Amino acid sequence: MVHSTRQGPLSGLRVVELAGIGPGPFCAMMLADLGADVLRVDRPGPVDEGARSALLNRGRRSVVLDLKHPVGLETLLRLVDAADVLLEGYRPGVTERLGVGPDACLARNPGLVYGRMTGWGQSGPLSRAAGHDIGYIARTGALHMLGKPDGPPQPPSNLLGDFGGGGMLMAFGICAALWERSRSGAGQVVDAAIVDGTASLLAMHWMWRAMGTLEDQRGVNLLDGGVPWYEVYETSDGGWMAVGALEPQFYAALVAGLDLPDLPDRADPGAWAALRVSFTERFRERTRDEWTATFIGTDACVEPVLSMAEAAHDEHLRERGTYVVRDGQVQPAPAPRFSRTPGAIDGPPPVPGEHTIAALLDWGLTDAESLVEQGAARQA
16 A cells, blocks of 8 residues: 555545444544544454455554553554544553553653543443443433334344444544644544444434424334335335335325325324325335336335345445455445545555554654564564
8 A cells, every 4th residue: 555645635634543343443544534634543353354445444554562561551652743633443451551542652742632432432431341333222222212112112223323333423523623723733532432423323303302293102103214204115026125205296296106195194193004005015016126126216215125235236325335345255345425525445454464564654654664673563
């Protein structure tokens, strides 16, 4: 990788990423996709045979540092001296114990943006507890809203907490802190907690609750399957169609496409059960592809539910390049898109330590080879 030619709106930004899993690497991937020079600091350990498939690590270089080695720790601090951002995803207090906490790093580099990615946050009674996405969205009230009214809550994989409320929140927080630094010259700590980010995603639902238009119960509201015109329906071949015909003109297009002219008035909640039965029975009369062809080009807001494999070959997504194939792997393209400074995938996921010497040299550590010889750093 030739990082001097990196493109994107974050080109020139230097980020030190302390290797982790999930939302932290996703945040780092977003920054790297948009041009940041993200240096992933891995710890010594067995070679990970699956490293090349770890798409969350794409577009950046990896160095291996032994932080238990006094010179290894000092090497990390020297990287911090040259960095704009440090990103870590450990439990509160871990980096302090390692000697690379916010106080130590900001004392050396007052302009550093120190990003801390956690589930529970840096404070509160659960701050040092273990956790995963499902628990974070459970405590914030988000999981309670997902699923059918007569069934259990349904976790949406780990999209809502880890990535929506976590990694994206961290990327936003880092960019906000960098903008503030451009005026003040001072860095700061960004405490990005998945519980906070998930709660922020619920803003519209809290608004509806305050307005009295949202029930604190799953499967009975406008956007959770509570109304028959915002729902998924099975087709004759076992596929599914997603219906989102909220506005009157979209609903009219839905009814026209289904060829169901004599339906009861949807303004009457007492008619919703009958509407749901009519829609269910009608969708089961044709295959998913047949219904897709029926509604294509209309404003009915009816779309096929595609698998991940199918989505990668979808005509619209293929034309936009939403999914791309790089290094033999299907993966999402960088997002969002920029008119003058587009992002790019700047290389495959690295093997830990693959770039140790070259990256350290690029970051101004002219004794890189000596650091490897001392055992403070390791070259794959």
